[in-house]
Amino acid sequence: MTAERVVEARHLVKRFGSFEAVKGIDVAIDRGESFGFLGPNGAGKTSTMRMMSAVSQPTEGTITIFGLDPRTDGPDIRRRLGVVAQEDSLELELSVRLNLEMFGRYFDLPRRVVRERVDELLDFAQLTERADDKVDNLSGGMKRRLTIARGLINQPEILILDEPTTGLDPQARHLLWDRLYRLKREGVTLIITTHYMDEAEQLCDRLVVMDRGTIVAEGAPRTLIERYSTREVVELRFSTDDHEEFHSRLSPFAERVEVLPDRVLLYVNEGDETLMEIHAAGITPSSALVRRSSLEDVFLHLTGRTLTD
Amino acid sequence: MAPTTRSQLSSARWLRSWWYHATFYAQTWRASVVASILFPFMFLASLGVGVGHLVGAHTGLVEGQTYLHFIAPSLLATTTMQLGESESLWPVLASVKWIRTYHAAAATPLEPEDILVGKLAWLATRAFFTAIAYTLIIACFGAIQSWWCLTLPFIGTLITVAFSAPLVAYASAAESDASFATLYRFAFVPMFLFSATFYPVSAYPGALRPVVQLFPLYHGVALVRAAAYGTGSLGPQLAHIAVLVAMAASGVLWGRRTLRRRLTD
Amino acid sequence: MTRLALFGTRRSLRILERNALVYRSQWLMLVSGFFEPLFYLLSIGIGLNHLVGDLHVHGRVVSYATFVAPGMLATSAMNGAMIDTVFNTFFKLKISHTYDALLSTPLEVTDVALGEVWWALARATVYGASFIACMALLGDAGSWWVVLCWPGAILTSLAFSCIGLAACTYVRSWQDFDLVTLVQLPLFLFSATFFPISLYPRWLGAIVSFSPLYQSASLLRGFSLGQFDWMMVIRAGYLVAIALVGLRIASQRFRRILTP
Numbered sequence: 001m002t003a004e005r006v007v008e009a010r011h012l013v014k015r016f017g018s019f020e021a022v023k024g025i026d027v028a029i030d031r032g033e034s035f036g037f038l039g040p041n042g043a044g045k046t047s048t049m050r051m052m053s054a055v056s057q058p059t060e061g062t063i064t065i066f067g068l069d070p071r072t073d074g075p076d077i078r079r080r081l082g083v084v085a086q087e088d089s090l091e092l093e094l095s096v097r098l099n100l101e102m103f104g105r106y107f108d109l110p111r112r113v114v115r116e117r118v119d120e121l122l123d124f125a126q127l128t129e130r131a132d133d134k135v136d137n138l139s140g141g142m143k144r145r146l147t148i149a150r151g152l153i154n155q156p157e158i159l160i161l162d163e164p165t166t167g168l169d170p171q172a173r174h175l176l177w178d179r180l181y182r183l184k185r186e187g188v189t190l191i192i193t194t195h196y197m198d199e200a201e202q203l204c205d206r207l208v209v210m211d212r213g214t215i216v217a218e219g220a221p222r223t224l225i226e227r228y229s230t231r232e233v234v235e236l237r238f239s240t241d242d243h244e245e246f247h248s249r250l251s252p253f254a255e256r257v258e259v260l261p262d263r264v265l266l267y268v269n270e271g272d273e274t275l276m277e278i279h280a281a282g283i284t285p286s287s288a289l290v291r292r293s294s295l296e297d298v299f300l301h302l303t304g305r306t307l308t309d
Numbered sequence: 310m311a312p313t314t315r316s317q318l319s320s321a322r323w324l325r326s327w328w329y330h331a332t333f334y335a336q337t338w339r340a341s342v343v344a345s346i347l348f349p350f351m352f353l354a355s356l357g358v359g360v361g362h363l364v365g366a367h368t369g370l371v372e373g374q375t376y377l378h379f380i381a382p383s384l385l386a387t388t389t390m391q392l393g394e395s396e397s398l399w400p401v402l403a404s405v406k407w408i409r410t411y412h413a414a415a416a417t418p419l420e421p422e423d424i425l426v427g428k429l430a431w432l433a434t435r436a437f438f439t440a441i442a443y444t445l446i447i448a449c450f451g452a453i454q455s456w457w458c459l460t461l462p463f464i465g466t467l468i469t470v471a472f473s474a475p476l477v478a479y480a481s482a483a484e485s486d487a488s489f490a491t492l493y494r495f496a497f498v499p500m501f502l503f504s505a506t507f508y509p510v511s512a513y514p515g516a517l518r519p520v521v522q523l524f525p526l527y528h529g530v531a532l533v534r535a536a537a538y539g540t541g542s543l544g545p546q547l548a549h550i551a552v553l554v555a556m557a558a559s560g561v562l563w564g565r566r567t568l569r570r571r572l573t574d
Numbered sequence: 575m576t577r578l579a580l581f582g583t584r585r586s587l588r589i590l591e592r593n594a595l596v597y598r599s600q601w602l603m604l605v606s607g608f609f610e611p612l613f614y615l616l617s618i619g620i621g622l623n624h625l626v627g628d629l630h631v632h633g634r635v636v637s638y639a640t641f642v643a644p645g646m647l648a649t650s651a652m653n654g655a656m657i658d659t660v661f662n663t664f665f666k667l668k669i670s671h672t673y674d675a676l677l678s679t680p681l682e683v684t685d686v687a688l689g690e691v692w693w694a695l696a697r698a699t700v701y702g703a704s705f706i707a708c709m710a711l712l713g714d715a716g717s718w719w720v721v722l723c724w725p726g727a728i729l730t731s732l733a734f735s736c737i738g739l740a741a742c743t744y745v746r747s748w749q750d751f752d753l754v755t756l757v758q759l760p761l762f763l764f765s766a767t768f769f770p771i772s773l774y775p776r777w778l779g780a781i782v783s784f785s786p787l788y789q790s791a792s793l794l795r796g797f798s799l800g801q802f803d804w805m806m807v808i809r810a811g812y813l814v815a816i817a818l819v820g821l822r823i824a825s826q827r828f829r830r831i832l833t834p
Contacts, residue, residue, distance in 0.1 A: 056834060495606065503613075
């Protein structure tokens, strides 16, 4: 039995005037999946998210959510979605509790139901003690947690999170990951964009890497690493002003060599072995580090190291 | 090179704060200049000429002037008051709380006093030129009848600073803008309406007339009328000036304390 | 409710609920709003009333304060509606991005625009009543028909809140509000609020008659003095037409800004 398709996009295009933000992408997401969109700023992630939230309409192509067309059934789709946008846009003048209650009313939920859920969500976001404080007085991390709790007020089947942890401290990020795991276990479909590769590796079953409006790679995190990188990376530093001179000398030892201003990266399968070969060849780096290849290596390989916006 | 002494520095420092405000205004002046020229024309055409026609038919002269000539000078007083009000509450609270540009300024050699004096000096500059423009417009409507009108730019400046200084002081200590709207509704609007601006003080019953004199704007309006018509004796004018100067001075003293506390805490 | 309604749906009432909730903490400001018309009417009653004397309006002799009061009511309805829609909505639309979060709920863009109009009307209902009470208190009401000024003020607020909503979508920054004032002020000063339109030369009077504030002030004056004629139907129709066009433009512009 195949899983139910909850999002299906074909040849999705979004243009703003003459600028093409999304250039004909195909995406299919199944119920219960945790799906990631990776990419540098300006890759078209947020535009894609807004189309998947049934808020903005595609310029070309089709998208169905729960099998419904956002053009005609926007309100019915959004009733079943939770959205956590990049900006919190909370009601700063209202208390934490009122923010959640008011949002519940937008979904036409009866007041009694809203009140019950608000108590649960306050607990979920660890904000019970701050329930009656004005949102203006909360820290950045608390506001973010409240925004996420707000996105859950209608018990959504899909939760869409656009860079949920940007600007959070490590404690807050881990708390959030923990919360997202819980939702995933409860069967909520998660759609996440992020800059953080560790976050994508932790949270996503499957992900796509976007660059300049197109999808450049797709797969499970481990698969992508295997396909686009080597198993391990050796980082070497030399006591020199110009690491470029080592490029040709080191290239025989690795599948790919990358020279950075302060170090050289060797993409290899067995890091320790390579390191011994290098020492044996009489090359002596001032420091050496062998690590496992990460999604970040894939990301930088696919989208380049230069800033894109 | 001789080391710069402290006093040399401080004498010029407030000018930097003045310059900051001037630079900021240079980005946004167009709409406000258009408004401040069109507004008095429209106002005098409507109330001065239109309502003035009705007043002329029924009452004739008001304190020896046509109604148009009677209300024209008071417009200079109310406008310079409003300049002091509008530029001293929200913009100052924004500078000390919301966008904290005064904190940024205080991180330079500027002292809180320099920021305060620079702000007031800048408003005085704007008031001076606004008052010149208004004097010319009032003259177009024929309400300028004496060479004493040359003092109008200075009177306008005094009115602006008299209102601005205490309000800057108040806004520097404010935690939110909640009280500002109330201040407008219960202080500025009544003052605008009841300071013998649109009709002579003789319209009030005798017992109320001393109460009207409690409004600072009343003194501004009286001063402006005297200068425009060249009427009135010196004694009362000095009293009007003293009231406004006292407001400005106490505002500066208060503002030094509130702004320093705000910026150095 | 799957089909998009032209001017929004029942859900727009949620915006009314939201605004009421947010402004609840600013009740002092709302209450203090009652005093403004009182001050204005009092000032006119003390001063100008005696300077101007009585006026003839369609064969009836009325005091100047009685003549002016309906015009002040119309102006106050206009200003209230414009402040709510132009300033506050601009803030939510472009500064605080309040609407962005709302649009991830079942609410549609048209609901948001319509909801802001409901809110302006709700405020006009309260302020209109208090203004009319002040008129009666100070003896500025021309007849018992003055109670019809209540729906009249709400209609005025409807027209101007729709204009304001459309206008706020064109505002780029706070500086542009000077331009809004530049339109609002001549409307206030020249819409025959302070003196009869007969003072104007005929051609100028014809131009003034296009001012929605003039139509509103005339309508309210007719109600206050209990003088009814068929022109009032046209005046009311004019205000309704402005409201419909304004709201239509506002909805389209909101859609373009919020869901590009």
